[in-house]
Amino acid sequence: MSSDFAVSVANVSKCYSIYERPRDRLLQMLSMGSRRYAKEYWALQDVSFEVRRGEAVGIVGRNGSGKSTLLQIITGTLTPTSGEVRTNGRIAALLELGSGFNPEFSGRENIYLNGALLGFERSRIDDLFDDIAAFADVGDYLDQPVKTYSSGMLLRVAFAVQVQVQPDILIIDEALAVGDALFQKRCFQKIERLLSDGVTLLFVSHDQESVRTLTNRAVLLKKGRVAAFGVSSEVVLEYRRQLHDDESAYFGEIAKRIGDKAAQANAVKLDVSAALPEAQAQESVGLTGASRSDRLSFGDGEAKILKVETFTLDGEPATVFYPGDVVRIRMTCQSSITTDKLNVGVRIRNKEGVKVYSWGTLNQDMARRARNESDALFWTHTVQAGEIFQVDLEMQCALGVNLYEVQGSISYEETPDYMTQRILHWIDEAAFFQVLMKRDEYFFGGVSDLKMRASW
Structure with a gap:
């Protein structure tokens, strides 16, 4: 050696x-x-x-x-x-x-x-x-x-x-x-x-x-x-894909056994594939035998993310932002089935691979439910088979100087609490954006702006 x-x-x-x-x-x-x-x-x-x-x-x-x-x-x-x-x-x-x-x-x-x-x-x-x-x-x-x-x-x-x-x-x-x-x-x-x-x-x-x-x-x-x-x-992405595939096979086998038992008992047929709770999804990506886009995505396939784009507040396409800007992330998706109980979300990571933030429409729905607000919930919204729909996620940029990766996901949530989630489509490197700093106007160090103030 x-x-x-x-x-x-x-x-x-x-x-x-x-x-x-x-x-x-x-x-x-x-x-x-x-x-x-x-x-x-x-x-x-x-x-x-x-x-x-x-x-x-x-x-x-x-x-x-x-x-x-x-x-x-x-x-x-x-x-x-x-x-x-x-x-x-x-x-x-x-x-x-x-x-x-x-x-x-x-x-x-x-x-x-x-x-x-x-x-x-x-x-x-x-x-x-x-x-x-x-x-x-x-x-x-x-x-x-x-x-x-x-x-x-x-x-x-x-x-x-x-x-x-x-x-x-x-x-x-x-x-x-x-x-x-x-x-x-x-x-x-x-x-x-x-x-x-x-x-x-x-x-x-x-x-x-x-x-x-x-x-x-x-x-x-x-x-x-x-x-x-x-x-x-x-390798971690491949591991996550492996976990997802293993869990899908496990719950698929449970669904098959329940379906067989129900048929033998002459029970009413149930759509167990939609009703079974699935463990919190694991993200993963393969390494071999597939195109790059295939290696960066996985999911059960009933819905798909078509593209992810970043815009300014005015709706102009943009990939460079400054602290204080509004970042609009647009998710364009398509469903192959008629369904509700969907959650469209993102995870943001910096170039070092550290997860900075994750959030989805279900987060907003959960907050509205907790406050008994009358605003519409995306979780109860029904999309039709073949329908192409868009979801805009907006945030106030409070990030430090870095290159950021946007990972996109669309999931089926049996309950509105992230407890019974099934990933329909997950895609890594769905979009990228960069945060720069105008040093002479507003400056801070680190990964996030904590908006600190001084007094004396």
Whole structure:
């Protein structure tokens, strides 16, 4: 492996033997391989990728896709059935919470224990101890057995040890999810400092925005295989598409079973496809085998976004705005069915991939319902099959200087509260606009204008 690479995973596979009964394990041993008493379960199959030194790589995938197994093989706590993993540098891993901790030892004693497991002499841990204790910030509990710790306190101590010893490769597997918001913020700040110092990061998280913004590249695992490997934003889009397709198939199967049962019972036929609630939709985009427009959109298809445009308040097409301007986003859509209960919305992201804002017609409808207003609701408006309709969404521009992407969506909302949503069409990169600043007239720094005022 080249010295430019920190981690090399080559054709790694991991197979587990699944026994129906405990005694089958003994029978398997006695059979000397002449008969199979176990079923094979391949947690990983032919996984290959390389991580360069100083690179941040995310690993995403549904539960059971093989993420944790892969990380355990990389750290050396599991042996692959076939294939090879090579690493350059000292690894610090935050995998299962509390792994490497003795529950009877105090936090202080476990800090020294973990340091020893990482290959450090006691004198080195002595030098680092104050920094570790300060980052963990568990107070007097530091001298109490860790079996009395909450999961958040355990995370604090474990993370503090791993990052203060300045590893060459840092591996994190979902552990940060148990921390409070303030500690997570401190963790991400520390990770960013480590990355700037050249530390290599392997990061597993279901928080797609964290993967998108914290990592350069990402690996998508599906049923133990690499489904995509590339730029993080594109891999996350593919992951979202996968989630949407899986959920659509799941609820479609439920609808089929309900329909079959109703038919057998000679029940009245129901349009279950429209009545079934679907989980909050996941946005996604594919990476291979499709045109760019196909890769940037998905949905069930009963309605479609034809185009998304940006205008000034006067109705003039525009792609450049200044703070204080009115931005009008026009969504032109077409329905292939006659329906109501629709929601037309947008998500706005800056060029760094951070979601700045999301809003839809249903947000306005919910507010009007809460105030018992008599104004018409878009949710109750019926569109006819084949009808082309437009929805204008307006906002006062309070954004900082940046390039912004508009993502468009049209969804079916069984209830007017975002609780039973089914995405009909979602499209990324539907439109772009830029915000500039007239420095001599009105100026502020940051991502948003908080309209601060001074007094004295």
